[in-house]
Amino acid sequence: MTETETMLPAEFSDLEPFAATWCLATEPERFTQRLVIPMDEMQAFYDAVTARYEEAMAYCDKFALDDMPADATNLLHLLYSMVMVSFPVECWGQGRVPDTGAAYLDLLVEPGP
Amino acid sequence: MARWPKPPEGSWTEHFGLGTEPISYEDSISPEFYELERDAIFKRAWLNVGRVEQLPRKGSYFTKELAVARTSVVIVRGADDEVRAFYNVCRHRGNKLVWRDYPREETSGVSRQFVCKYHGWRYDLDGACSFVQQEQEFFDLDKADYGLVPVNCEIWAGFIFVNLAKQPEQSLREFLGAMVTKLENYPFHQQTERWFYRATVNANWKLYMDAFQEFYHAPVLHAKQTPPDWSAAAQQAGFEAPAYTIDGPHRVVSTAGIHPWNLAESMLKPIERITRSGLFGPWDKPDLDYDQKAAGINPAGCDPWGLDSFQIFPNFVILVWGQNWYLTYHYWPTGHGSHVFEGTLYFVPAQTPRERVAHELAAVSFKEYGLQDANTLEATQTMLESRVIERFPLNDQEVLCRHLHKVAAEWVDEYKKLEDVGV
Numbered sequence: 001m002t003e004t005e006t007m008l009p010a011e012f013s014d015l016e017p018f019a020a021t022w023c024l025a026t027e028p029e030r031f032t033q034r035l036v037i038p039m040d041e042m043q044a045f046y047d048a049v050t051a052r053y054e055e056a057m058a059y060c061d062k063f064a065l066d067d068m069p070a071d072a073t074n075l076l077h078l079l080y081s082m083v084m085v086s087f088p089v090e091c092w093g094q095g096r097v098p099d100t101g102a103a104y105l106d107l108l109v110e111p112g113p
Numbered sequence: 114m115a116r117w118p119k120p121p122e123g124s125w126t127e128h129f130g131l132g133t134e135p136i137s138y139e140d141s142i143s144p145e146f147y148e149l150e151r152d153a154i155f156k157r158a159w160l161n162v163g164r165v166e167q168l169p170r171k172g173s174y175f176t177k178e179l180a181v182a183r184t185s186v187v188i189v190r191g192a193d194d195e196v197r198a199f200y201n202v203c204r205h206r207g208n209k210l211v212w213r214d215y216p217r218e219e220t221s222g223v224s225r226q227f228v229c230k231y232h233g234w235r236y237d238l239d240g241a242c243s244f245v246q247q248e249q250e251f252f253d254l255d256k257a258d259y260g261l262v263p264v265n266c267e268i269w270a271g272f273i274f275v276n277l278a279k280q281p282e283q284s285l286r287e288f289l290g291a292m293v294t295k296l297e298n299y300p301f302h303q304q305t306e307r308w309f310y311r312a313t314v315n316a317n318w319k320l321y322m323d324a325f326q327e328f329y330h331a332p333v334l335h336a337k338q339t340p341p342d343w344s345a346a347a348q349q350a351g352f353e354a355p356a357y358t359i360d361g362p363h364r365v366v367s368t369a370g371i372h373p374w375n376l377a378e379s380m381l382k383p384i385e386r387i388t389r390s391g392l393f394g395p396w397d398k399p400d401l402d403y404d405q406k407a408a409g410i411n412p413a414g415c416d417p418w419g420l421d422s423f424q425i426f427p428n429f430v431i432l433v434w435g436q437n438w439y440l441t442y443h444y445w446p447t448g449h450g451s452h453v454f455e456g457t458l459y460f461v462p463a464q465t466p467r468e469r470v471a472h473e474l475a476a477v478s479f480k481e482y483g484l485q486d487a488n489t490l491e492a493t494q495t496m497l498e499s500r501v502i503e504r505f506p507l508n509d510q511e512v513l514c515r516h517l518h519k520v521a522a523e524w525v526d527e528y529k530k531l532e533d534v535g536v
Contacts, residue, residue, distance in 0.1 A: 027476075027477075031480075050383070050384075050387060053387050053388075057466065057467050057470065060466035060467070061465050061466050061467050063466070065463060065464070065465065065466060065469060068466070072466075076466050076469070076470070079466075079470050079473075080470070080473050082384075083384060083388065083470065083473045083474045083477050084477060086382065086383070086384035086474075087338075087384075087477070087481055090340075090382045090383055090384060091337060091338060091339070091340070091382065092337060097481050097484045097485060098337045098485070099334075099337075099485055099488060099489070100484040100485055100487075100488045101488050101491075102488075103312070103314075103484050103487040103488035103491070104312055104484070105310050105311070105312040105454075105456070105480050105483050105484055105487065106310065106311055106312065107308065107309070107310050107476075107480070108309050108310070108311055109307055109308065109309035110308050110309075110476075111306045111307070111308065111462070111463070111469070111472070113469075
């Protein structure tokens with residue numbers, strides 16, 4: 001990736017190393033990612049993004065939901081991923097929901113952006 | 114010492130006259146009973162298949178697979194804005210009319226007419242047959258005799274119901290009764306941000322109904338979802354509902370709520386404080402203009418109030434949350450030991466990215482809990498089928514489980530009597 005091809009707004013360059021892994025537009029992608037990314041990487045992502053949460057939220061809140069530039073949308077998707085990894089990091093110590101075996105629950109319709 | 118007063122009879126179970134003896138789950142493991150349920154329940158009761166917002170304009174349609182009744186229906190908004198339902202079958206040679214790529218998968222879209230993929234017969238949105246390929250080759254065929262077969266379809270509070278009986282025994286409103294119909298004063302129409310989940314669950318449909326109509330399980334099964342302090346306090350307290358209500362085949366459990374923002378730091382997950390949200394919904398609730406009394410919710414007048422879960426017979430649940438959002442569950446049987454579970458969350462559409470993130474946490478939390486519930490059911494189904502144990506004790510917080518199984522048995526018995534007299 002060259003310097004000009006960043007995904008996030010310039011103010012959030014410290015989160016850029018996580019962008020390729022966690023700027024995912026849909027819940028199925030984020031859920032799947034949680035199952036394959038090692039715990040220590042999820043912890044590092046969680047620590048970095050929660051530390052910048054208020055600033056990231058304030059940045060996104062400058063835009064209307066139906067009119068967000070691509071980099072702000074990516075930042076919002078990063079916050080969705082923060083929500084996704086919070087369960088393993090804060091509670092379970094594993095990517096899979098405890099005691100769920102082969103059960104699945106597919107999200108087929110979700111609101112944007 | 115009960116936290117909430119019980120009815121004068123001493124328990125909810127006795128109050129509703131449901132008997133207090135251990136119950137059998139044979140109705141959830143018997144293929145024969147399931148075969149009876151298909152006709153006695155699912156071809157006689159009104160079934161919710163969706164909401165009017167899924168048909169936003171003229172020609173909008175969706176299909177619903179009803180394996181339990183060995184059929185498929187198509188729901189469509191006509192050129193006259195009427196919502197109609199038809200059996201999803203071409204009058205010519207019985208091909209499924211509306212499907213995309215996979216005949217057994219549900220589909221939706223917008224169309225000016227329906228065209229059969231097989232021989233090109235066409236139907237208007239009101240079901241009338243409008244075109245027959247090489248019509249002159251047929252014998253005395255009048256297109257007017259070959260419209261789509263209609264399904265009884267009625268709408269209540271924006272919820273679209275079908276009834277597969279030739280002549281339903283009750284109108285939809287009569288079927289829903291006073292307790293449920295009051296809920297039409299709740300502003301469903303304002304909550305149009307929709308999240309739709311689906312899973313196949315290897316358990317009888319009534320077992321999953323049971324899982325979500327008692328909260329006795331919540332402090333135990335879901336203990337790992339919460340910080341240790343919360344889990345310990347929840348298990349210590351146990352669960353008590355302030356009110357249960359039953360009206361005909363339908364039932365409601367109401368719960369008290371919490372103000373999470375007032376809890377000690379150690380009782381919450383950090384993400385809840387960060388995003389001001391959680392399983393119970395966003396902490397900053399949107400304005401909804403309605404009167405709890407008029408809508409018949411929060412009957413015990415709890416403040417804070419948690420939720421009311423309306424268990425609408427046979428397989429439909431509307432759960433309204435104190436934090437001003439709601440969700441629905443549907444349990445569509447596919448066999449005596451399997452069903453398709455659908456969960457749909459509805460929020461007032463997020464106005465800001467911050468609100469959208471709060472919805473994300475509520476939705477992700479819903480899924481984490483639901484996965485634990487679904488997986489546990491498979492463990493229950495397999496061991497019930499071992500028939501090692503025949504009777505199971507239910508406590509007073511499981512009163513609604515007792516009611517569902519009783520009503521299912523009553524509908525089956527009534528159907529058998531009707532069959533016997535040849536009606």
